[in-house]
Amino acid sequence: MRIIHVFVLLLLGVAACAATPIKGLLERIDKGASRKFIIEQTNAPTDFFELDQKDDKVVVRGNNYVCIATGLNWYLKYYAGIHLSWNSMQAELPEVLPAVKQKERHETTMKYRYNFNYCTFSYTMAFWDWERWEKEIDWMALHGINLPLSIVGADCVWYYVLDKLGYTPKEINEFIAGPGFQAWWLMNNLEGWGGPNPDSWYKKQMALQQRIVKRMREYGIEPVFPGYSGMVPHNAKEKLGLNVSDPGLWCGYHRPAFLQPTDSRFQEIASLYYKEMNKLFGKANYYSMDPFHEGGSVAGVDLDAAGKSIMQAMKKNNPKSVWVAQAWQDNPRPKMIENLKSGDFIVLDLFAESRPQWGNPESTWYRKNGFGQHDWIFCMLLNYGGNVGLHGKMEHIINEYYNAKESRFGKTMKGIGLTMEGSENNPIMFELMTELPWRSQRFDKDQWLKSYTKTRYGKSNSAVEKAWRLLSNSIYNCPPASTQQGTHESVFCARPSEHPYQVSSWSEMNDYYHPNDVIRAASLMVSVAHQFKGNTNFEYDLVDIVRQAIAERGRLIEKVVEAAYASGDKVLYKEASNRFLNLILLQDKLLATRPEFKVGTWINRARDLGNTLEEKALYEWNARVQITTWGNRTAADKGGLRDYAHREWSGLLKDFYYMRWKTWFDYQTKLLNGEKPKAIDFYAIEEAWTKQTNAYSNQPEGDCIQTVKQIFAELF
Incomplete structure (x- = not known):
């Protein structure tokens, strides 16, 4: 027996x-x-x-x-x-x-390995299905991530909450943002933009989040759900008689109202919110809340009382739960968190590689006492808007991590985090960041890089190693003090002007590297490309590095265009502007060889989520608007949001960026000829593309290696 x-x-x-x-x-x-x-x-x-x-x-x-x-x-x-x-x-x-x-x-003593920015869920994941999410969860587990933000389906929670508060379906959908813009709705920045969502959207998101959370919990990954921090629709005062404050505008959009913590119904509404969240997805041990994000007015708000009320509601739902907050600009407000207990609050130092708030006195966002008694996580933001481009602070991120760990603030440093606005780019930086917790001592960047290239491509190659050393000491060596928001943007994506430089409104970019270093690195990669044919990692990187080299050439040619116009040289202007336009088309052809660099991949993911032609059109419009105008005319131009999420992608280059530059060159040509053309309304021509429904392929076009070699030989 x-x-x-x-x-x-x-x-x-x-x-x-x-x-x-x-x-x-x-x-x-x-x-x-x-x-x-x-x-x-x-x-x-x-x-x-x-x-x-x-x-x-x-x-x-x-x-x-x-x-x-x-x-x-x-x-x-x-x-x-x-x-x-x-x-x-x-x-x-x-x-x-x-x-x-x-x-x-x-x-590792780094208890938490965090993942995602709210923005990632819109700039990268807005239209993901379970197949793509399953791969992402596997990637997280393989890279040690155990604490990811998890906001899919939050709109379903809000739908049920507002329904129980007496809002009609129409009113609810005027509050909840569309698929491409939910990140900024959940960060209390706007209402309704991108909607209204069909009922089928909520059903799909609910089912998707349930699968996501189930798989995370199987791994032992702790999802961080969006908690309740006082957000209510802007008309909550009139509709529900609530005592609210007005946080003001965000880039031209009206923010949702903020329910005052002293209102007798604050705890009631918070409890309703958590009850609906629990029913759909279960209780979490971590909740993310960022009231007054990115400039929200705190006028008339008792910040201490607000922090305590938010904490009280969360703890009532789950006494073991922890509040997770993003350190961005003035948030979290010191008055809101200074009287909260140690262990109940974790701060994500969101942009620690450039604007650390943990206590580094050299930072432009310096906090003398760091985050006080609260635990914090050293994060790398790296990417803004999902923009395409090589970028990073490779050596600095190594040094700064160990500097923080060894400082007097290291006692409350509990982990590392990936807080990119857009993902699926610069894999080398994410690989480096996720290895830091598992390396007990400082290490040499060049030695790590040599191992990385061998691993990435499956074998060692001296030309490849030399190429990556060039990149690591140039475009991946952004100065420590730089507050540049992500990649050195491609001029192809800039809205044309007499002296175009940065693409998005807040990029703060500077010429911190020599373009020829990138071109030399690209040349080295091209020279051995035949040895790696069929190696998907190599081919992806090859296309990305050559893309960057072509973008560098584009900036040089654009300067010639400027000089020709300034001197009134019509012949040179025509020649240089045509060369510039040809570069855009060659870039488009290059990027068409990889599905990761095709606008069709983005748009088709959006359309595939729709059940009807009307739904497909709504999702496609969300996808097109987000990466171009971003908002309506006011938000795009006066609010500065246009081109914030620009993408150097095949299809978009040919049909959108080429169109803008051709319109501009034709306009300047008329001026050179003594004509007085009507000023260009760029928003009008940009908006027209967002309303189109022409099909884009998501399949690779042409042989990658052959195409790269042909284009590189023609240009360099």
Whole structure:
């Protein structure tokens, strides 16, 4: 009987092992891969992973599934030469895995590894389905992420809340933003823009979030849900008799009202909100709240009382829960958080690589006492608006992480975070950032880079290593003091003017590197491209680096256009402007070889979510508007939002940016000829493209390597 009992227990153990999320992860990476590994979970006081060997199988052990997945990724990178990234989450593992000859262990005291900015959910994820989300959750686990923001389906919660407060469906949809703009609605910046949403949208988002949260919890990943911080519709005073304050305008849009914490119904509405959230998605242990985000007026608000009321409502829902807030500009307001208990509040130092608030006295957003008694997370913002372009502070991010950790503020530093506004770009920077917690000591950037390129492309190559060293010391070496908002923007995407430079209103960009370094790096990559044909990681990077080189050439040619116009040289003006326009078309052709750089990928994802032609049209309009005008005429021009989310993408270059530049060159040509043309209404011609429904392919066009070589030979 005892033998049978033991046998049953063993069978149950095998079944439990078979059902782990790690097996599912391995099988999605490569069918049959789970048979090649032994996965062991053991208790430990701090997060760790360990690589070991048992007979012909690789052993990966850790104290939880996320740590085990992180260890698995470490093995794939540094033993098997396999790099899983957004552009490729599958790989063919060797029949016999490379052996772990000596046990390797990594621990971290960084309890939290955070992911996402609110903006990421709109600039990148607005139209994702479960298939894409499943890959993202796997990517998170492999990279040690255990605390991601999770706001999909928040609109469903609000729909039920407002319905119970007496709002009609029409009124509710005048409050909830459309699919491409929900991030800024949830950050209390605007109402309704991009809507109204059809009923089917809410049903799909609810089902999607339930699958997302289920998979996260299987891994042991803690979702951070949007909590209740006082947001109510702008007409809540008239409709519900509430005591509210007006936070003012955001880029031309009216913000939602703020329910005063002293209002007798604050706790009632907060409880209703959490009740509906719990019913749909369960209770969370972490809630994200950012009242008065990005310039919201606090006039007439008792900030101390507001902080305590928000905390009280959250704790009533779940006494173990923690408030997570973004450190951005004046937020979180010191008066709001100074009397909150240690351990109940976590601050995301959102732009720590450029404008740290943790206590670095050299920062333009310096806080003398950091975040006081509260825990905080060292974050890298990196990307704004989902803009396309090489960019980063590679060496600085290494040094600044260890500087923060070793400072007097290191005691309350509890993790790292990826807080990009747009994702699916610059994979090297995200790889670097997610490795920091697992490296106990400072390390050499060049040595890390050498390992990265070998891992990324599956083999070493001296030309590739030299190319990346050039990039790491130039375009990926943005000065520490720079507050530039993301990539050095492509002039192709700029709204034309006499002296165009930055594309988006707040980029603050400067010429911090030599364009020729990028062009030389591109030349090196092109010279060995034939050796990596079919390698999707290499081909993605090759296209991206050559794209950057063409953008650099575009800036040089545009200067010639300016000079020709200033001198009145009609012949040179025509020649230079035609060369510039041809560069845009060549860039479009280059980017068409990869689906990641095609506007059709973005638009078709949006259309695929619609059930009817009307729904498809609404989602496509959201997709087109967000990456061009962003808002209505007031918000786009006076509010500064136009081109904020510009994308150097095939299809968009040819049909939108080319159109703007051709219109401008024709206008200036008339001026050179002594004519007096009517001033260009750029918004009118931009808006026209947002209303179109012409089809764009999401399939690659042309042979990547061949196309790159042809274009590069023609230009350089």
